[in-house]
Amino acid sequence: MHVRYVFLWGGLAACVASSNDQDADAMFVTADDASREIDRATRSKLSQAGFAEDEIRAVGESVVMSRRLSVQSFVKEANESNAAGPAFARSVRRESHGKAHACLRARFDVTTRTGSGVFQERASYPAWVRISNGGAYQRDDKAAHISRGWGIKLLGVSGTPSGTQDFLFITSPRFFIHDIRHYPNFLRSTGNGRIGFIFNALFNMSLEEKAVILHRLSLKVSNLLESPEYSAVPYSYGNEVVKYALSPCGSTPPITPENMPPPDQASDDYLTEAMDATLRNSTEGVCYDFFVQRPSADDSVENPTRAWTGEFEAVARITIPLGQHAGAGGPADHTAEANVRTCESMAFDPFNSTEASRPIGKTNLTRKVVYKKLAAFRRTELPDLFSRWRNRDDTVPAEYRNELNKLGDPESAQPIPEETREPTIDNVFRSLGIVR
Numbered sequence: 001m002h003v004r005y006v007f008l009w010g011g012l013a014a015c016v017a018s019s020n021d022q023d024a025d026a027m028f029v030t031a032d033d034a035s036r037e038i039d040r041a042t043r044s045k046l047s048q049a050g051f052a053e054d055e056i057r058a059v060g061e062s063v064v065m066s067r068r069l070s071v072q073s074f075v076k077e078a079n080e081s082n083a084a085g086p087a088f089a090r091s092v093r094r095e096s097h098g099k100a101h102a103c104l105r106a107r108f109d110v111t112t113r114t115g116s117g118v119f120q121e122r123a124s125y126p127a128w129v130r131i132s133n134g135g136a137y138q139r140d141d142k143a144a145h146i147s148r149g150w151g152i153k154l155l156g157v158s159g160t161p162s163g164t165q166d167f168l169f170i171t172s173p174r175f176f177i178h179d180i181r182h183y184p185n186f187l188r189s190t191g192n193g194r195i196g197f198i199f200n201a202l203f204n205m206s207l208e209e210k211a212v213i214l215h216r217l218s219l220k221v222s223n224l225l226e227s228p229e230y231s232a233v234p235y236s237y238g239n240e241v242v243k244y245a246l247s248p249c250g251s252t253p254p255i256t257p258e259n260m261p262p263p264d265q266a267s268d269d270y271l272t273e274a275m276d277a278t279l280r281n282s283t284e285g286v287c288y289d290f291f292v293q294r295p296s297a298d299d300s301v302e303n304p305t306r307a308w309t310g311e312f313e314a315v316a317r318i319t320i321p322l323g324q325h326a327g328a329g330g331p332a333d334h335t336a337e338a339n340v341r342t343c344e345s346m347a348f349d350p351f352n353s354t355e356a357s358r359p360i361g362k363t364n365l366t367r368k369v370v371y372k373k374l375a376a377f378r379r380t381e382l383p384d385l386f387s388r389w390r391n392r393d394d395t396v397p398a399e400y401r402n403e404l405n406k407l408g409d410p411e412s413a414q415p416i417p418e419e420t421r422e423p424t425i426d427n428v429f430r431s432l433g434i435v436r
């Protein structure tokens with residue numbers, strides 16, 4: 001038995017080594033590469049927040065790895081889809097949460113009487129809600145996803161760097177990393193060659209992290225407009241520290257979300273279809289309550305692999321008005337060109353936030369570095385690298401050049417630089433009755 005076990009893992013390791021030689025090179029990050037990503041001011045902020053040297057290096061490495069994975073995913077999608085598709089859809093997708101089911105216009109109404117910042121009594125904001133699958137671009141909704149979620153962007157907010165307040169949610173209250181030093185290897189294992197994923201999960205992650213990965217791989221979702229959603233990591237709420245959660249109006253988020261498998265013979269787009277059916281069939285629009293959750297005595301701020309157990313309190317309500325489903329026609333239909341463009345170009349960032357709702361903890365501080373750089377990479381830097389690569393500019397770094405050289409039909413893959421300004425409150429918000 002023991003010998004068989006050794007053979008099995010030996011074989012697996014050999015397989016990882018041989019099948020991924022070239023990709024393994026692309027995934028090697030030098031200390032210099034990693035440290036170039038962290039400028040002096042960021043380094044000082046991270047060390048003040050308690051990051052050790054190897055944690056700071058892991059943050060830099062995560063940025064480098066994420067960029068390389070973005071390019072891999074871009075090339076893979078272009079090669080698999082054969083046709084160029086409509087020109088407006090030719091963007092570089094997010095390295096994480098690449099597949100959007102839709103971006104929907106919504107209204108966010110504060111219901112608490114005791115909040116501050118955007119949770120001030122009676123405040124109301126127009127908002128975008130982006131509903132997505134986690135991971136790089138995976139077209140098939142049935143594929144094993146570690147995450148799915150919502151990005152919410154409140155517009156017209158004062159006191160934030162972007163004029164927006166962004167909230168990010170996933171379908172589980174547990175995030176799968178509590179030690180940022182494990183993140184680069186996790187990323188490395190999600191690139192080309194899925195066997196690396198198993199290898200990494202077995203040898204590089206802690207027991208708690210492995211448990212969350214198993215929990216999240218087995219947490220099925222049948223409809224992202226019916227499921228509860230969680231911030232998984234904490235935020236300040238005035239003078240308190242809370243986590244956020246969302247739940248359909250009339251319900252409270254469960255501490256352990258229920259497994260909701262897709263229907264038999266579900267299609268590759270079953271989550272988009274279920275979302276559209278809910279939008280089409282609701283009579284008054286889709287309604288979600290926004291909750292804050294205070295920690296119980298044993299709940300940890302720094303370990304997001306564990307769900308908090310404290311009470312939830314509803315503090316705001318989100319309404320997604322009717323008329324936005326695919327096939328509705330007109331400018332509110334989420335498949336309309338302008339909406340798809342806005343959806344792909346928007347960048348959600350937890351640090352687009354008022355001071356009263358600022359992100360807390362090391363996971364969030366890591367995100368402060370990663371999100372901005374990755375959004376810039378997909379929106380403008382990769383389209384620019386692509387043009388330079390097409391012009392045979394040899395200053396394009398080898399790790400990108402080698403990947404772009406794998407494109408079957410570079411002409412039809414040409415990515416278009418994306419809008420980097422925040423979206424405006426347009427007439428469609430007015431026609432849907434979200435603003436007057």
Ligand code: HEM
Pocket residue numbers: 062066093094095096097130131132148149150151168169170175177183230231232233346347348363366367370371374375378
């Ligand atoms: C080490 C921690 C994390 C890293 C490095 C990370 C990385 C990223 C990156 C690179 C993106 C794409 C950004 C863009 O291109 O605009 C992203 C998007 C996203 N992340 Fe994270 N993430 C982390 C933790 C989390 C956590 C704790 C949550 C829990 C809510 C989360 C939820 C999301 C969601 C929902 C999106 C998609 C937002 C959208 O619709 O654009 N992430 N993440």
